[in-house]
Amino acid sequence: MVVVELVVMVLAVVMVLALVMDKGKVVIEECLDTSMDHFRMVASQPNKPTMKEDGEDEMTGWWEKAAKKLREEDAAKLKKKKDEELEEKRKEEERASNAMRAREQALVRKCEEAQKKRQKDFEEGTMKLWAIAAEKKEREEKIFMERVVKEAHLIRKREEEEEEEKKKKKKKGKGPCSTQ
Structure with a gap:
């Protein structure tokens, strides 16, 4: 910005100097040229391009x-x-x-964590159900075994009683006081 202002100021100074110098030159030329032919030619001749003042070309170039x-x-x-x-x-x-991308990754991470939690909860629930089922089966087997033992005990007792009765009958049947 400073360079631009400096260039503008220099151009303005040069223009002023050129104008002053050119006007002085033009005045001197007019004073020196006193022939009447000059004035007649101007009126009778077609318009010529106006004479540019010295430095004007330079100034326009600078501008x-x-x-x-x-x-x-x-x-x-x-x-x-x-x-x-x-x-x-x-x-x-x-x-x-x-x-x-960060939000997507966070969402994916949360989904993965939620999936892992659901999987863990499912596995824990399944293990718990399996444990309950195993306990129930164990209780049923225990109850069944108790019934089997009780039934086996009753069967053994009956068989022993039957054997004793058979022994008693055999003893009675072979005795000397037999009435039959």
């Missing part, structure tokens, strides 16, 4: 150069600003994408 330089600087600033905006937009999109 054009300054304008070109300023346009290039403005274009560069605009391009830089657009590039910065695009970079910021790209970074924002990247941050949003990273945030979305």
